[in-house]
Amino acid sequence: MKVKLICHTPDPERTVAMSARLCYSAVGAEQLVEKMSPDQVAKLVDKIVEMGHLSTFEHVSFTFAVEGVSRVLTHQLVRHRIASYSQQSQRYVKEHDFEYIVPPSVAANPQAAARFAAVMDQVRAAYDELAALGVHQEDARYVLANATETKIVVTMNARSLLHFFELRCCARAQWEIRRLADAMLVEVRKVAPHLFRKAGPTCVTQGLCGEGDLTCGRLDSLNKQGGR
Missing domain, CATH: 3.30.1360.170 (Gyrase A; domain 2)
Incomplete structure (x- = not known):
């Protein structure tokens, strides 16, 4: 990034x-x-x-x-x-050799990382095949992954x-x-x-947390430490 x-x-x-x-x-x-x-x-x-x-x-x-x-x-x-x-357009920019982002949880697991990479290769191949069949990139992009x-x-x-x-x-x-x-x-x-x-x-700026039961616990930690 x-x-x-x-x-x-x-x-x-x-x-x-x-x-x-x-x-x-x-x-x-x-x-x-x-x-x-x-x-x-x-x-x-x-x-x-x-x-x-x-x-x-x-x-x-x-x-x-x-x-x-x-x-x-x-x-x-x-x-x-x-x-x-203003975002890079997949309609006008060809993505035949696109880069992709690998989540840390995937990268940390060799088996998951290998499976992830294999799927990205399949997506690239499908995109190229559609282009070879005359499909414009504005439609070929429909096969692209969120990881693109x-x-x-x-x-x-x-x-x-x-x-x-x-x-x-x-x-x-x-x-x-x-x-x-x-x-x-x-x-x-x-x-x-x-x-x-x-x-x-x-939690840092106002001493408030709106996450309820899903709170990460940082606010309690700050209050105990007198961090606010």
Whole structure:
């Protein structure tokens, strides 16, 4: 899996701070941007996070290039609203020699790994046979597996990202999208550490777990350790 933050709103934390300050200021946005020191920006963003007034987070966005992931992952990813996606098309890109993602549970079991690889070989052969019979790739793709590797560009605003991290950094999230979320969080913290200081699963950020009997137990562990 490759995850890279390829672009974002310039000076995102200053933009958020300016947007928040504007609500209570008689001067315009341009003057506010110039007046606030880096320390004032950081303190205001921290205060906004603590208060949960996150509408100003919608003014900044982050764009990621993601490679080496499966269609299983992207089918989950595109369910997240307030986001933009551009994915490699199986309709126009020939998949006769496609790469595929092997789940860790399969890779750790030699017999399962061998069976998995054999099925992928069969899928490749079927795809090639359909193409040889004159079937266009837009229809030949119907035989492809969910494991097929894909690439996608993802853009989310900061508020949507916080929600995404709450759900997908959770230990109960499916393993592949959890890896993606963890990697995306690392990337945004490099450029906006205050915006995403408290980002993560709700057990960490809010002291709450909505998984009920399916909880991983992390919240209890945090409470015992005084980790919140």
